[in-house]
Amino acid sequence: MNATIEAVRETLGLPASAISAPRPGELRAHVEPGALPDVADRLVAGLGARLASLFATDERVWNAVYALHQIWLLPRQRTFLRVTSRVDPAHPRFMSIAAKHPSANWFEREVVDTFGLVPVGHPNPTPVSLHDDWPAGEWTLRKDFPDDRQVTRVPGSFHPFRPVTGEGVFHVPVGPVHAGIIEPGHFRFGVAGEPVLYLQLRLFYVHKGTEKRFERLPWRHGIFLAESISGDTAVGHALAFAHAIERLIGCEPPPRARYLRVVLLELERIYNHVSDIGAIATDVAFSVPAAHAQLLRERLVSLQERLFGSRLLRGTVAIGGVKADLEAAGRDELLAHLGRLKADFESLVTLLIDSGSFTDRIDGTGVLSTEAARDLGVTGLAARASGLDEDLRRDHPHDAYDAFGFVVPVEEGGDVRARLMVRAREVEQSIGILRQALGALPDSPLLTPPPAELPAFSAALGWAEAWRGPCLHWVETDAYGALTRVKVTDPSFRNWPGLARAVPGNIIPDFPVINKSFNLSYSGNDR
Amino acid sequence: MFRILARSARTGIVTDPRPLAPRLQRGFPVIDFRRCTACGDCARACPTGAIQIGAADAASPGPSPGTTRTVSLAYGQCISCRECIPACPEGAVTMGSSFDLVAYTREQLVHRASFDLYPSGRATFRQEESVPGPSLAESATMLAARIRGRFGRSLHVRQVDAGSCNGCELEIAATTNPVFDLERFGIHFVASPRHADLLLVTGPVTRNMEIALRRTLEATPEPRVVVAVGACGCSGGIFGEGTYAALGGVDRVVPVDVYIPGCPPPPQAILAGLFVAMGIREARSRPEAPEAGATSA
Numbered sequence: 001m002n003a004t005i006e007a008v009r010e011t012l013g014l015p016a017s018a019i020s021a022p023r024p025g026e027l028r029a030h031v032e033p034g035a036l037p038d039v040a041d042r043l044v045a046g047l048g049a050r051l052a053s054l055f056a057t058d059e060r061v062w063n064a065v066y067a068l069h070q071i072w073l074l075p076r077q078r079t080f081l082r083v084t085s086r087v088d089p090a091h092p093r094f095m096s097i098a099a100k101h102p103s104a105n106w107f108e109r110e111v112v113d114t115f116g117l118v119p120v121g122h123p124n125p126t127p128v129s130l131h132d133d134w135p136a137g138e139w140t141l142r143k144d145f146p147d148d149r150q151v152t153r154v155p156g157s158f159h160p161f162r163p164v165t166g167e168g169v170f171h172v173p174v175g176p177v178h179a180g181i182i183e184p185g186h187f188r189f190g191v192a193g194e195p196v197l198y199l200q201l202r203l204f205y206v207h208k209g210t211e212k213r214f215e216r217l218p219w220r221h222g223i224f225l226a227e228s229i230s231g232d233t234a235v236g237h238a239l240a241f242a243h244a245i246e247r248l249i250g251c252e253p254p255p256r257a258r259y260l261r262v263v264l265l266e267l268e269r270i271y272n273h274v275s276d277i278g279a280i281a282t283d284v285a286f287s288v289p290a291a292h293a294q295l296l297r298e299r300l301v302s303l304q305e306r307l308f309g310s311r312l313l314r315g316t317v318a319i320g321g322v323k324a325d326l327e328a329a330g331r332d333e334l335l336a337h338l339g340r341l342k343a344d345f346e347s348l349v350t351l352l353i354d355s356g357s358f359t360d361r362i363d364g365t366g367v368l369s370t371e372a373a374r375d376l377g378v379t380g381l382a383a384r385a386s387g388l389d390e391d392l393r394r395d396h397p398h399d400a401y402d403a404f405g406f407v408v409p410v411e412e413g414g415d416v417r418a419r420l421m422v423r424a425r426e427v428e429q430s431i432g433i434l435r436q437a438l439g440a441l442p443d444s445p446l447l448t449p450p451p452a453e454l455p456a457f458s459a460a461l462g463w464a465e466a467w468r469g470p471c472l473h474w475v476e477t478d479a480y481g482a483l484t485r486v487k488v489t490d491p492s493f494r495n496w497p498g499l500a501r502a503v504p505g506n507i508i509p510d511f512p513v514i515n516k517s518f519n520l521s522y523s524g525n526d527r
Numbered sequence: 528m529f530r531i532l533a534r535s536a537r538t539g540i541v542t543d544p545r546p547l548a549p550r551l552q553r554g555f556p557v558i559d560f561r562r563c564t565a566c567g568d569c570a571r572a573c574p575t576g577a578i579q580i581g582a583a584d585a586a587s588p589g590p591s592p593g594t595t596r597t598v599s600l601a602y603g604q605c606i607s608c609r610e611c612i613p614a615c616p617e618g619a620v621t622m623g624s625s626f627d628l629v630a631y632t633r634e635q636l637v638h639r640a641s642f643d644l645y646p647s648g649r650a651t652f653r654q655e656e657s658v659p660g661p662s663l664a665e666s667a668t669m670l671a672a673r674i675r676g677r678f679g680r681s682l683h684v685r686q687v688d689a690g691s692c693n694g695c696e697l698e699i700a701a702t703t704n705p706v707f708d709l710e711r712f713g714i715h716f717v718a719s720p721r722h723a724d725l726l727l728v729t730g731p732v733t734r735n736m737e738i739a740l741r742r743t744l745e746a747t748p749e750p751r752v753v754v755a756v757g758a759c760g761c762s763g764g765i766f767g768e769g770t771y772a773a774l775g776g777v778d779r780v781v782p783v784d785v786y787i788p789g790c791p792p793p794p795q796a797i798l799a800g801l802f803v804a805m806g807i808r809e810a811r812s813r814p815e816a817p818e819a820g821a822t823s824a
Contacts, residue, residue, distance in 0.1 A: 150769075177743050181703075184736060205733065206735070208733055208772050209770045209771055217765075218574075224606060228759075232694070234694070288534070288535060292538065294703075294704035294705060298705070312697065312698075314790065323609075522693070523691065
């Protein structure tokens with residue numbers, strides 16, 4: 001750990017006292033407000049750092065300042081680094097890094113939307129999360145904004161979409177209510193006939209005030225809110241929240257719980273990947289494999305209901321361990337089921353990629369280049385499909401992942417096919433992980449009971465590599481040990497700009513299949 | 528092509544002939560009020576406030592005036608987290624076997640009892656309380672009169688996500704998979720509200736979806752039915768009601784005809800709710816108590 005601190009200190013040119021290591025895998029650095037852009041440049045150039053999250057906190061009551069936090073992933077040092085800088089309430093602004101590091105773009109704009117802290121030097125500091133009828137001067141995550149305030153709508157002002165001009169060039173508006181059984185969001189295509197010139201996203205229709213809600217609920221109930229951040233990632237977000245609280249209180253889940261958490265997270269990965277591959281087939285009207293994929297998914301989730309009491313694995317993760325055990329009979333049943341699933345799934349994928357009419361629609365469609373993916377901060381399976389080799393399960397192992405052998409599939413194409421193949425290969429790896437975990441389930445209790453109260457004035461980061469990508473939860477407590485800030489970073493928030501980048505140049509009928517190949521969560525993005 | 532045909536032949540028919548048969552392991556919790564002491568431990572364990580301990584009710588005073596207490600469990604808010612079961616010191620809360628509750632009003636989903644409170648602090652069960660509003664049978668008659676038997680053999684459904692976490696969407700989409708295959712019952716999901724008989728709405732309705740939801744309802748021709756799906760659609764669920772971002776249940780914005788609670792309700796429950804809306808199934812708003820001898824785990 002000392003070598004890591006030294007490497008970071010040297011790169012940043014900071015005094016040793018500015019950097020601390022509160023707990024394993026997590027470094028902290030305090031920097032002067034003016035140093036933020038320089039620190040970001042040094043981290044990226046010197047250590048290959050990737051921005052994992054950026055947010056603000058309101059510490060006016062205790063410290064008379066706001067604070068801005070950047071969470072960087074240092075791949076070589078295998079650690080997270082939180083860079084913190086104070087923001088003077090008399091001058092509510094901070095130095096933007098978005099012009100050089102586009103991955104900070106949406107994050108910094110969300111800080112303006114929710115805290116009213118202005119990023120100086122941001123190339124496009126318009127609202128990203130606020131809708132046009134939200135009045136100026138209402139900052140929802142400030143401490144003096146009560147969560148039940150009824151904010152009046154500002155009349156008029158239709159959203160200023162980027163104009164298009166020219167013969168045969170026009171806008172195609174889609175949403176927020178979509179034609180299928182999917183979540184709401186508005187897409188504005190600028191098209192010249194069929195080809196898309198650009199895509200503008202208007203999201204945050206399902207903003208539910210989740211981060212504010214965490215501050216209101218008792219911390220023990222936060223795990224149920226975490227499960228509802230994105231319904232298809234119930235285990236991923238529950239684990240990230242549980243990890244954050246466990247790191248805060250120094251609670252280590254028992255061995256059996258750590259193994260069962262891996263089982264739950266991999267099952268979630270498999271049912272989503274299988275379903276998504278079927279949905280890609282649906283969107284190119286290849287209905288037989290689509291129906292087969294949905295059958296495989298249904299058989300798995302109904303088995304999950306029988307084994308764990310919930311089809312979507314809700315209520316299985318607890319702070320300090322797990323709530324659902326797996327008996328020997330259930331373990332054998334699950335192993336047998338995985339054997340059948342593996343055979344069926346492999347023949348399904350073969351059927352798809354051997355079909356010329358199918359590959360014709362997915363090859364070279366919706367390409368996201370490695371450079372664009374890296375610059376925009378795209379993460380998770382979308383990043384791995386664009387040639388970025390990153391996976392927290394291997395690089396920053398949580399739960400029992402360091403006990404298992406697996407490879408991280410990476411594809412270079414960046415197109416729909418690459419995202420499909422990453423899914424297909426991850427399912428194979430997940431089945432391998434499950435066999436290792438189920439074959440060596442340790443005997444131990446399921447829960448290390450957490451203490452009744454959280455420590456005062458402390459903060460911790462929790463993470464989990466869920467099926468879509470890394471889920472990050474950063475939690476902080478106040479003087480009474482109550483949660484005063486929970487920052488949730490869903491991989492969708494980092495990947496939507498990547499989708500907007502992958503669509504232009506394709507034709508409108510290919511948009512559904514590109515969208516499905518990313519399958520981003522609106523709810524996880526909007527929170 | 529031959530491989531596709533061979534694959535289909537090998538798979539055979541996988542559709543469940545009786546998709547509503549209650550085969551799930553764990554359903555909604557049930558409070559045995561006769562064993563309950565109204566201590567309130569379950570209410571404190573409940574993350575959504577589905578279980579409430581009520582104050583004295585002036586209309587039905589206890590042994591001495593103002594010493595009545597009520598305990599209520601609102602299934603519309605219940606997310607089946609099972610926290611209440613181990614929280615109960617009397618073992619009065621157990622896992623029921625039903626998951627497919629359907630009702631016509633929020634009140635019909637509330638299970639309430641009153642208790643006499645003695646000066647010693649002890650509380651004893653007095654009676655189960657009826658909930659205000661129409662009964663299930665009265666509501667069924669009113670809904671049938673409004674739709675005048677127009678649905679029943681065919682129903683066109685427009686799904687509207689007004690703020691959901693997408694858990695309900697996963698389960699609604701699952702009703703179309705080969706196992707549940709809701710099209711065989713004449714139910715189709717359509718792409719426009721103008722083609723729809725019924726809006727299947729998930730929540731909590733957010734501030735940013737309120738206008739879109741109202742407009743979607745206006746675009747739906749009469750007679751139309753609105754079905755609220757999920758704990759959030761029925762009551763706001765874990766996100767609460769009346770926050771700056773989440774207005775709460777669907778009925779805070781548009782009138783709701785049928786409620787399907789659950790977090791999320793499984794496909795079987797969603798099918799049951801659609802059948803109730805079509806008038807071809809009786810609603811049931813209380814879970815069955817677990818069978819005698821069943822464990823409370």
